[in-house]
Amino acid sequence: MxxxxxxxxxxxxxxxxxxxxxxxxxxxxxxxxxxxxxxxLDKMKQILSALQIDTKGQDAEALYKTYIKKDQIIDTKGNVVAEEGGFYNVQSEDKLSLFIAEVDGQTKYIIPLNGNGLWGAIWGYVALDADKNTVYGTYFSHAGETPGLGAEIATTGFQEPFKGKHIKKDGQVVSIAVVKPGKTADGQEYVDGISGGTITSVAVQDMLKNNLKDYTSFLTK
Structure with missing residues (x-):
């Protein structure tokens, strides 16, 4: 037993x-x-935020499908590698994600951004008008910037001034400078940085410049 x-x-x-x-x-x-x-879903909300579309209380996935018409993959020469798949594509030296949207009958191009802040990663999206030059809207976020200082890049107060700015001068991509309040930038349009958050402000400036540089061929075609 x-x-x-x-x-x-x-x-x-x-x-x-x-x-x-x-x-x-x-x-x-x-x-x-x-x-x-x-x-x-969070990524969809970020992209929609760059398009100035409020997703609060809304079906973000449905809104994304309504406004985003393509999520292409292009190469650094501006050629389309794939008509879809950009949503999942990780930026690399020769493959870049490009989102194409339609807002009120107007074409918008959304470019993803990645960089390094003071304490960790920063990222975002910049939406451009059909002229591939005028900023329609931006979205920035961070992994661990200082609350009340660098973390302010995630607020509308920091992001709003980018609207209407131009990333090109004389047909060349020069990006947008982020300067100390009261200062200016030669050869570029600019926005005020965050008081007390200089390092993160410069990090956003560098992120924009470095990422837009990869899209130069597309933006100047």
């Missing part, structure tokens, strides 16, 4: 281990799917 009892115990334990492992794997997979979906 003891032998049989021990055998049954071992079998029961083994079965329970398998069941628990299955449940954990299923739960992990389900959570991963949810997390992936949340990341995708």
């Amino acid at each position: 003891n032998t049989n009892s021990n055998a049954y115990t071992i079998i029961y334990a083994s079965v329970m281990v398998i069941i628990v492992a299955f449940v954990l794997a299923f739960t992990s997979s389900s959570l991963k799917d949810i997390q992936t979906k949340n990341v995708e």
